[in-house]
Amino acid sequence: MYQHRKEIMQNVFLTYLPASKFKTSVLSAHLVTPLQKETAAANALLPAVLRRGTMRCPDMESLSAALDTLYGAQIDYTVRKKGERQCVGFVASVIDDAFAPAGEKLLEPVADLLGELFLDPVTRNGRFLAEYVESEKQNLIDAIRAIRNDKQDWADVRLMQEMCAGEPYGVLRLGDEESAARINNHKLFNHYQQLLATSRMELFYCGSARQERVQGALCRAFAALPRGVVAEGEPIRRVAAPQEPRYLTEEMDVTQGKLSMGWRCDTDDIPAMIMANLIFGGTSNAKLFLNVREKLSLCYYASSSYARSKGIMTVSSGIETGNFQQAHDEILHQLELVKQGQWEEWELQGALATMCSSLTSLSDSQGALENYYLGQTATGAEDTPEDLMAALRQVTPERIQKAAQSCRLDTVFFLKGKEETVC
């Protein structure tokens, strides 16, 4: 376990990162639960309903007033997919005590509010308020439907749904519309009680307060958290690509087509695969950017990303519908070059320098740190940014090549614009 992560109550872990260079403190609390088709929508709905009101601040106006009084403190609910885990909870940020004009203490009241949001929601007859559930349910359904408004998001989501159909990884972060529509107040309240008792809780703090003070404030705020047997869920599984890649096409009334491609990476050498992805399409200096965009002018963007917890690499690109085949072939060709070890020394060094720079910079952003450590703790990974940097520096060209060779194309999804009709 990380040096700075500590179990402060049964199955409640606090990651504490001291820093006094920021104007703010960030405090977050998440329940970590298996990502499953059956429960994803209910999990996603829960923090939205909880965010509507607590017994002390029973509506949006009084909650906002409480936060405004703390100099515009913010508490946002979040639903995140980390590997095959779904993390639901709240992220709070508040100006550091040092800048409170009247010298107020701001950490404790924010911690209290966080605790109340989880443990003391406004209820009537042992249920949530019906109007809160109904309106947030509608918002959730609207948000799921709205994914298609951003065409690249839509193409990426459709790729993942098709490629990982039947695997937890194929489940959308917010769940699906049908499951959302079936939720009612009764089911949701039961689900809430069960989730609270059976999920590991991850707390995070980054700011200038001392550890004892943070821990004290959180232990008090979460003292009433029920603790049962924690359900951790199955370890994540790597799946093999089919013999022949699957090709899927959808049509929409859009100007630009979106091409999404997914590979299964069958390697345990994660640092080498990270490097392979960076050289292929992970930076603005990568083969995809330099060739598909700059050399051939086929697109405005083409980039790849590697989900290491699941062993999947994907490419996203926006192209003219008529250029599908050319762009598709060029993307495969560029990956082939990585598999053959055909890159210049500067490509490797640039990729490494870019990655190290972004890992080093993590410590400059509370939001990035919060997200990084939640991802690590949720998926059971234990390396710090420094550990990862050290591992990347050890990677040899041979290892990169070998990792790239483990990639097999699984699914290609193309969102094409409607062909223009000739009058």
Place this chain on the structure above:
Amino acid sequence: MLTNYDRIGETARWETLPNGLPVCIVPKKGFQRKYALFATRYGGMDMKFQLDGKWLDTPAGIAHYLEHKMFDTAEGNALQELAKNGAEPNAFTSNAITCYYFSSTEQFYENLKILLSFVSVPYFTDQSVQKEQGIIGQEIGMIEDNPEWQCYKQLMQGLYHHSPARTPIAGSVESIREITAQTLYDCHKAFYTPANMCLVVVGDVDGDEVLRLAEEILPKTSGPLIPRDYGTEEPLTPCQKETRSRMEVSMPTFMAGFKCPPQHGGEAQMRSTALGELAIDVLVGESSPLYARLYSQGLINGSFGSSYDILPGAAYVYLGGDSNDPHAVVRAVLDEAQRLVREGLDQAYYLRLRNANFGTALKALNSFENIAVSMAEGKFLDYDPYRFPEVYDSITAGDVLDFIRENLVEERCAVSIIDPISGETKE
């Protein structure tokens, strides 16, 4: 000149180089990242200007096109040079400015040299300019498929009669065809001159070294600040009360805009920004009674937002998001504005919101990007962005009510709506 800002725990050093370039260094101890931004006061709206005594009308989208092409150098491409050093370089073009920036943890001064050099030395060929049309054409295609962008474009065309605010920053596939290497050279000569630019560096850096490098690399003299033309001042009534179209969206999305008098720089403009933001928060911000009511009625959702924006020769308040009944939302906002003007503001509510806005402004100082862009904008418009605590102190509930009384009225309002392709249109 070094200034300490005790209320926000910040320091800034401003110097002007012999060639006229203003340079700002914001020290940030304890941070690994170092950030440099090189900005020119030249944006999408600067299409008509005077160069060497002659008025030029340039194609829509040229400032943005120039931004793309600036990365080309005689030796290759500066984007790649920076990326090789592990820097994360990028650029953006807004209505009023173009900025080039990078952040890096290693080789900062080396990267700074590259930045200063590629932005100040243009290198275009007809062939490379031609080639970029494919890439930018794709970029335009991408943003045209974005419903929020279309909604904003429609709103600007509804609000303004002839202001260049009507024209999308990237131009159109047609307008960018007119761009040649020569027009790009003209625009570079007109606007990429030290007196019209600003360099901002944020991070734990040696300020003297930054100044030395800038002096060494940049031109020794500056061209003049040239006249530009944004057209005659507009009436405060919109061109078209409602603009509407259909796209592939899951539910209607809308924006309402309220025309406000243009601003002319100085601390008055900075105060106007703070006042306008505060007024719109009082009216329909997340902690307003109206927001809570509209949200619980299902008329708005988490996508709803509002702000106040100032452009060259133009200013407007806007609000919007996804809604199944945009007109009901706009009606409710107008009614609430009238109610506030009639009944006045609860002082405690007002002070709470002012504190909250102060906190939000303070939080923004965690972001090097925010700091650098606001410093450059402040220099171009002649105000000091770090004086925001004093500016907030100076705003009263009466000022806020005056702003609402004057601006948040039906005569100033235009609405833009994007409906789904399938489904009924609610009138």
